Amino acid sequence: MPQEQQLVSGAAGRVTLDGYSWRQAAHWVHGAGLYVATHGPRFGETTLRLVEVLAELTPCRPTIAYLMRRLGCSRRTVQYHLGILRSTGLLAWRSIGTRLPMTEGQKRVESLASEYERLIPVSYDQALGIRTAGEGLERRMVGISEEGRTIIAELGKKAATKPRRVCRTVRHKSIGRPVKNPRCTPMVGGTTHYLSSPSVGDQKTTGGARVEKSATRKKRPARPTGERRRTVLGQVVTAAMMAAGDRMAQVAYRRVPWVRRASHDQLRWVLNDIADRGWGPERAVAWLAEIAGQYGAGALWRPERPHALIAHALRQETEQDAYDQQLRQDVAARVEPMDNAAMRELAGLAGLFALMDTPGPNPESGPAEETLAQAHWAPRTVVAAIDDDVDAAIDRYGIDLVARYAGLAANPNVQIGVR
Template sequence: MPTTHQWLHTTTGRITTCAHSWMQAVHWVHGSGIYTSPHTDGPRAMNDTTLAIAQEISALKECRPGIAYLARKTKVSERSVKYHLRMLREAGLLVYRSKGTRVRGEGNQASVYERTIPTVFDTALGIRTTGEGVQRRPVGAAPEHRPLLGKLAKKAARKTRRRPRRTPVSGRTRCTPMQVGTSGTSSADRTYSPPESKLASGPSKSPTPKKSNRGPRTLNKVGRRYQFGKEAVTTIPWLHGASVPRVSWVLKDFSDAGWTVREVQAVAESIPMPAHGVRRPSGMLADRLRGKAGMTATMRAGYVTMWEESRAAAKDRHTGFDDAPVAGPRSLAARRAIDEAFAAIREHLAPGNAPVDESPLALEDLTKQQVVDMRVDAMKNPSLIFLAIEMRGEVYARRLYTNRLVDQTLALEAINARRDTLAPAF
């Protein structure tokens, strides 16, 4: 079909009704051999690549195939795709609805096609149509051509696969016994099978066993980063449960610089840890180590020393707290506050401040407001709690004044007694 007839408004074919009927026409043109390329470049006739490209075009909802898309799907070059699209147009199977454009500074626009069936196909298979122009529709077929239409329908339903490219055989002569043209003096033409006596089982172990030269596996840079990240997640307590790949990515520069996990922990914990805990460990690790990958070994050693000393001091404080004598706080303000608190407790515990009404009451006889008032009085005068414990027992006192008030009062009493015991005698 000439170039002037490869447009929708000039073609003599009809627009196909479905992709299946269009593939029937493609297989018929391919099998009949009526098309031969008049060009000197490209394939001379349609082949399996043409069918594969046509199958990809038939699957498109909008017939707007890109050259790069078809090349990627069929695994051929873009030049081959252009050749086969040209053959489909010249065979009357594709016509332009709008041709693609290439405008400098703007994106290239792909051509929009219409899948058409040429008139020669309808004539050869006796297909009757109705309508005019490209909008003709098939209404029947000649009975003698229906078996051929059935075969074309089966071909159109199958998925076309391109044949693998054959690798050319080397021009060298094959050194095999069956090779024609080899030298007659070759020892290969006198091969024979060994006798049965030579087929007996040999020794269980080879006299020359193979030596494995494979040593321990050497990690590359990426492997060392993952190993370093996994060690950090396992060793540092607040990194437990963090993503190893994410921590490895955060510590990649530190792994490449030769840091140790102990140095990373010492630098990261040089700032006090938050009291509420760490919610996103990898984020806090990245924030605390930002810009510190270039630290020298001496600076890192100093951080480790300070970190170890601070941890040892914290351990000594927690370990010897119960056994060491209580010397009291060093701050004058704290000592003054403690003295005032103890003075208030002594004043409340004095015999003259005891309540006049010492008769215990049953909890069932008290109203809710009375219980609230008694608890407020107990907060102001702790001697009421001791009086309730002495007269009705600790269980009654805890029910009446709550466990918190009773525990606070008993703790203050214990501190007061311990302070009096350890106070120096003058």
């Protein structure tokens, strides 16, 4: 395949953020025999192990040294199998790694690793009868043929099973020499257990020595029957919510760089509450930009667990909204109605002393536009007025504006100043 088609700009496949679906496509390419090696290694178990490693990375930006350590292979072998994945359309370069000088005059160089995009080849969609919607790399699966359902179920079983590591060691047969001391047990695999028959059902045999299963592995507690999954804020998860969260996660992964250390499933899960509000992807991206500005994410630091930061921001926003609502109710309770006995007595005294020409307070009228503009450009004056006299501040700026700035002043993450 030409190098132009191995770049994202020239690729014909569709981008997938789900590592499980990508592993299914890789097993199909392996079984279909689409790659014919002219030289070097073939598409085999080592390639599938490389697929397993790359499916875990978000973003997919591994170094060659990291892949060598994970696979236990040489540099040349790793490069060969990366080339196999690019040639079959399963992988494409988003940016090609380089080695550049850090500054002028320095001999040290900085290695910039290549960043890849995981792709589903067009031949895979055609063979399984997968219907897609959209255009270009952003196509998404919307249906599949009946024949394809059977094939994809088999591919799912293969994708769920980790490929075995290819053993390159040479085994020599025993020549059957007699043992001088019958009390000694052969050392096999670093253990001194006695020899056993391989017919034992609950034990594994390795080289004739019995190795018992570990009894220290703890099982994850199962979810109680009938309990439905819930979001970060405790909302019941629905299919429509998951679909909207999936679209938001795809858009956020492409347009918000600091969230790319989270997996697609983690990002979709924390965005389900945003989808439940009826927001679109554009508004979700704008909200993530507000989080970045509030916490300095992406500029001052890059979160290791972006989904945890988003979940924290969701909870903080919910708590702040509840606090603002309670504050608004408390402030409203402190404002006495204008038709009480005191106001009627005041009106009677005004009539007695002929003060009716002076217009009384009108509770229905809001603050003047000039006052609102002044509060908008100098919010610290509103906070100072609230600290001096809440009732006077309500009369001047209105209850909604007072409740808003009182809530902002109580938030330790917000600093109110003069523009």
